[in-house]
Amino acid sequence: MLQYILRRLMLLPLVIIGVTLLIFGMMQMLSPYQLLGLYVKSPEELRNQNLDALVEKYRLNDPIGTKYLNWVTNLAKGDLGYSESANMPVLNALLARFPATLELALFAVVPVVLGGIFLGSVSAVFHNRPLDSIIRIFAVVGWSLPDFVFGLFILMIFYGVLGWFPPGRLGTAAEMIVLSDGWRAFTGMHTIDALLNRNWTVFWDAIRHLIGPVMTLTYLWWAYILRITRSSMLDVMNKDYVRTALAKGVPETTVTRKHVLRNAMIPVTTVAGIMVIGLLGGVVIVETVFNYKGLGLLAATAAQQLDYPMVLGTTMFYAFLLVVVNLLVDLAYAFIDPRVRLE
């Protein structure tokens, strides 16, 4: 197991180099002037009229190899340029906004995965019966609904009519507490910080603001997990060992739980891992609808305002995230399926 983990970790730098090459390749489609924002040390430099001098200063007309090395060195230093849409260095903006999105994704992933697996296995057990059809129609409707439609719908019902789950991350009262001197921000995730600060007002307020976007994400993503669980369970249910177990007289529920569900979990794990990335990146519209100030809203604003450094910064950030989560998924694999680590 340890060897397997080490082998996977050793691959990590290679993957990251590949990622940087890919992004650097895309950057070559922009003119050196458009890339200046990635290099300048302060915003006032960008206001400089003499762009040629800046291009010269940051050696943007150098041979491509040198340029790549320069850029990677900057990256390694955490220097991702200055964002005009966020009014601060790209890295600061990413770090400030990431906890919000992570919090949302974490809160969404639990109901999505567990609910999806539950619905999927019910669907498989009752396959081709009315319950199966109902669940599948329910999930497919969610999958097909555009997120801005469903998000607005949720916002309208639960905020507009009922007044329960407001948009944003915190209400004014809770925000005042968070901005006060006594508050210690440990993670930037309000729920966790609230627990650490033992402040229930903030905790409930943060939860209240999370429910709307989480509900939206959950319903939209259920079908994803449900379908994989259902088909892979049906697949396993037709396996010889399942038939053997049933023939031996093992109770059907035990077979479903022990033989089927467990074996059916492998593809689900892969998809769930990728789904986390999907959630982290796919919250752009949900964040916009709920005015939830996370990475998605940041990236969307940057793209709309042609803020190249920020767009490239978020791309880079997501790429790294994808690599890391993929690694975690691979490790989880080995944990679930012994055959993987024996290879």
Next chain:
Amino acid sequence: MKPNMKWWALAAIVVVLALVVVVPSLKKDTEPTKTAVTPVEQPAPAKEVTPVQQSPAKGATDKETFVYVSIGGGPDSLDGAYSYDTSSGEIIYQLYDNLIQYDGESLDKFLPMLASEVPTLENGLLSEDGMTYKFPIRKGVKFHNGATLTPEDVEYTFERLMLSDRAGGPCWMFIEPLLGTMTIEEYAMQKAGVDSFDKVDAATLKAVAQDVMDSITVEGDYVIFHLAKPYPPFLGVLAKGSSWGAIMNKEWMIANGAWDGSPDTWVKWHDIAKEKMVAYDKANGTGPYKLKTWDQNNIQVVLESFEDYWQGPAKIKTAYVKYIDEYNTRKLMLEKGEADAIYVDPQYLSQVAQIPGVVTETKNEVANRVALFNENIPVEGNPDVGSGKLDGNGIPSNFFSDIHVRRAFAYSMDYEALIDEVLAGLGSRIVGPIPSAVQFVNPDNPVYNFDLKKAEEEFKKAFNGELWEKGFKMTISYNSGNDVRKTSAEIIEANIESLNPKFQIDVRPVEWATYLDNMTAGKTTMFFMGWVADYADAHNFVQPYMHSTGAFAGYMGQGSVDRAKARYDALVDEGINNVDPEVRKEAYYELQRLAYEDVQAIWLYEALKPFAHRDWVKGFEYNPICPANYDFYKLWKE
């Protein structure tokens, strides 16, 4: 855990999660009051709510908190010597006090503020020749850090401002009356007899600072301004509502790294980047509110009542200014009482007015809105100009220096649709740079009307017909959240694209501070702007729009600057340097005619300013000159 229990455990978790999702929502009604740990938590009792809504005031903030939701990304700078926009002025207004203030909604009556008397001829504080203003400084006024206001603070504030004179900033309003030139650099160049500021020698630089320091002096409890020429709007320049008139604390400023007060060193602090200026993101004023935080991550400014304020502490203890571009979110927040007031574009005003418990008002404004052309657009790295050439895939740098292009654009604007639909009838057309409420406006000045035939003719003449043949592609930007500007750009886009399939215009939003930066850096193509009066005089409108050093005209490309020097500057000077109304009128009428003839801008409209707030907001008044939509100090909630 036994294996056969896993299945049930899983199901149990799902059920629990489902409950977690549903239950807090059900419990919520009782929860906040039960767990109220802090006094701020109590929701305001909603007396005036109508029974139609279940509980419209549930999310409402308490009586001591005020939430105003605006648009854009927040202020540009909180330093009064730098900022020259309403979004920044709105915050500076709450943080600092000025020497004098307007009397309520009046535009020409003043009341004392940090000065204990307003200089007039009668009280002898204004000299007969109109060249000397004496301000007795109020005693016992405290700054936010506890320091006491002295006449030296006032002197330092304005000397620093004049010497820092950032390009395109507000400082000309002091340099012009006190030194007689428009910029400090121009003054230094004249004094040294050279043609570039870099060539001015050290001795002259010192002499310049000495002149500045001589123009504002302290005598006992008085601060005295020695003007170079009579300047009728001078009191308006100083009055509260002018962010450039905000009085700062000398000792605190120097301790934080601002100009040290010596005539030898000022160049180090002259026209520096906004972020490098001391009061860019911190404040130590004498105003009713302290800056708690300018929170760039959550895009909001939080202000806290200053308990030692010399006029007594404010009733609103905490004030939020949030910036949310999405109109629907702003509206919902107002509806739920989470916002006490919101920014609302005129086209939405009737919608907002229907929300129970919401009051809408419109107020006069001394301002106008225009679309300006950049006549020398930098093409390198500019995402707005396509290829940067006249090849059908972009526009060349000098696109708008062709008068036919400017005229074609002016003919392509559907002014009636803009006013009737976008402004919901709350506006009217303007005839040039001077708004209708200001003296010397020429109501009969010619204007361009919506006429696509003429637009086509003009486009065919532009660039000797080459433009019509090849077509063009460009982007017009607007400041994010401003839906009036967005729609204005889209009207032009639709009309121009209908003329020729080779014409292509895109529209994109840009965050407010960046929008201003792009303007002063001359990076935009065509841009929508407005000018809110600094003081109610025709000079304050022709200067920015038409003088070669004006806040707009100076930044619309070399072509525009050259034209201004050749055709407008002399007239602008004539207008301000004469007291004879007939002479002034002649100069301003001629300027307005030229503004039409040269298509200096697309002169769009002036409009009533819409306001929308909850009916529990009391004490609301609006001075048309003030950048602050809400003067938090005067407000209270019932």
